[in-house]
Amino acid sequence: MRLEWLEDILAVAQTGSFIEAAERRFVTQSAFSRRIQQIEQHIGVELFDRTRKPVQLRPTTETQRSRIEELAEALRQLVGDLKQGAKLSANRIVIVSQHALTATMSAMIIERAQRTAPDAFFRLRSANLDECLTQLFSHQADIAVVYRLPGSSHPVRTDFVESVVIGREQLVPVLARGRVDWFLGCLSAGELPFVAYPADVFLGQAMERTVLARLRRDLRLEARVETALTFASCEMALAGVAPAWVPTSLARRPIEEGRLADLSDHLPSCDLEVIVARLLGPRSELEEQIWLELADRSGRLDGS
Template sequence: MQLGGRTVRLDWLEDILAVAETGSFSEAAERRHLTQSAFSRRIRQIEDHLGVDLFDRTRKPVQLRDTLVEQRDRIGELARMLHQLADDLRHGDRMAGNRIVLASQHALTASLTPKLVRRLQARHANIHVRLRSANLDGCFAHLLSRSADVAIVYFPADEGVEAQPEYIETAVIGRDRLIPVSDPKTALTIAGWRPQTALPLIAYPGEVFLGRVLDRSVLPEIRADRPISPKVETALTVAALELASEGIGIAWVPESLAAGWLSAGRVVDLSDRLPTSLLGVAAVRVRGTVSAAAASVWNELARSH
């Protein structure tokens, strides 16, 4: 820290403030846990370093010289700032050592991942979690760029986790189900639909994960019985739920995500009338050197299922 154009240590600032606040070298020395002679030598060292006398020793109690009086508040502020900086650096170091970055597929971020984070922090109280939400490809991009330690993603349960390169490690940690939902009015009328009535669909883009699941596991079975009429396309499952609740069409969404909406009566589960698809939930990471926090979390996830 600079004072008068010269570098000054934090303990020197505190020495100066101790004399200024007590008006006594002996009381200041006691506050600073030094003998009076050692403290007096240190004050003289500070003055020699700065090239200026800070105190008038000819008067009792010790008087501050005018220059020090003018700068006293600034010195106090500098000391507080340095203390805060030291605390922030220590806290940041602890945070960095205990931080884990999770990448989570969007639908999981809004449903299962928060419960997972709560469980992890209940068992590892000092762990700080940074959560990144992305589509499936984005989750893997975060892993490969080392901007995430672990990714939480869906996979088709009937196919298992897609084969990954040797440097990718996967652990199955849960199950979910892709279910059809609609607003209550649509649910009441669907039983009376004629075979030629097109099913109003809230669709996903074909390149996103749930879009691929629908195209492979759900829509072929529906097309065998009736035509399909896509009404809206969205990559966001929460948006699909909202659109379904407004009566725009039928959406296939993860059951974990729809649970609250179903309980509130905003949407109705149509699983008894339309096909569903089982989903698995996996934790994924890149093999190699990891932090102690990331290793601890991975071990917890790997044995959770």
Template sequence: MRHDWIEDVLAVAETGSFQAAAERRRVTQPAFSRRLRTIEESLGVRLFDRSAKPARPLPHVLARLDAMREIAAGLRELSAHFRDDAEAARSRIVIACQHAITTATAPTLVERVSGLDLDVRLRSANRDECLALLLTRQADLALVYDVDGSAPLDGADYLVVETIGTETLVPVAARAALGALDEGWVRGELPIVAYPEDVFLGAVQRARVFAPLRGSLRLRVRLETALTTAALQCARAGLGVAWVPRSLCADDIAAGTLVALTRTLPSVAMRLIATRLRGVTSSALAAAWPRIVALDAARRSPEASMP
């Protein structure tokens, strides 16, 4: 049974005549009668007693009215959900962010697109997972870190890439732990918080930080985590030196609870990039993209008006 067929039959049962049902269904009575015969022919069964005046549903139809009402209501609700979902999709943008970017930069990004009446959904993940979400179209754009000389982004041929800011991976330690760090330094030992080697920051840390240090220091990994926010917490707790994005630890450094050890330990310059699939866009992404790629200019000129 089609949805409109069920509604036609219910209209006859609930109004009491073909004429009244036709008015409810907003068609002429002859056209409505032909529609009812088409339904009967398609089902191969009579549904109405036309010998009665006015015509009325047969007993086997009346016995199923409650079931038909339930089905019709369910189909109306499903149709409404489809319409609502389609409308939401037109005004929704899904952004996949590396964990640190979600914490440090996402609020500014949301503010940048707040005037567009968009539903912004953030997906926080490791860099490879962010790019996978983009390439499988589960995200409209991805915000990730990159460093000069690193391997091209996965699927780079299919991507539009814009640099929207700069960042620095800086070594920090709790001020209260500096004495213990100095003692370890004298022994040639450095307690550190590391990222796993199979995540982007872990590969960067090993190539740009650990490699230059290994000739002069024994690096003692106190904890390994893929989360920059967890690494920051470990540094605050005095577990060792952690390399975290400066934007994530700037408040701690300003407050004096953390100390940036950039004079003695390597830092890594990074770029914050926004990327989307080439040739794939939506009205929401088309509206948001110019504001997102202008983020760096907005940061340099805080008084600048929103585009």
């Protein structure tokens, strides 16, 4: 059963006239009559009582009218969804980013991309570093946005992938302002309770190399809480559980509001680069446009 046939049947049922139904369906009366005959021949059932004025559905057809209306609406919705899906598929970009970046920079990344592709559909995924690269290499994502330690080697292979630094970030030590005296007392005693990142995730490894290894020389480090989520680390610091190292983009507002204290005068920070990466090889025009906008060095996300 075709959608146009259902709409033809309903047009007659609603108007009670083949002439008015033909006008509603934007065809001549003769063409419309032939279509109705074709429908009835295809089904093998006479649908209308033509002896009555206005024209009425036969009783067997009338009992199925609500089903015909529901089916027509469902088919219209299906057609619309298929068209929309095809449009989105042809105009879709999948961006995968590390969890911390998804939380702090995803809005800026999408806003930058929309400058050159305002009608594009963006699918944003969040994953740890290894999964970001896996999705990139397996073509599940078009572009990856990940961290890198400045001057360090990175698992993004240059023979398969091209990458560009688009911004810089810092993990800064913060704590609830009302707990700063407690923190200073811990330092005086040679102790440092802190919120840790797991050793098997990128931020945990970066913190160990750039911050914790230095502090361990002079202080007894005690991880009070461990979480892979920067949002959770920030909430722990706000609750006064222990100092936490969180991205400046995440900590800036609570610091400005006076809820968090920046402990950078007492503890080192961790510098990070934000890079975009994509596979080498053929790509769509849309992906190329978005890549050029994101990789534009004159528009770094951090304004540098």
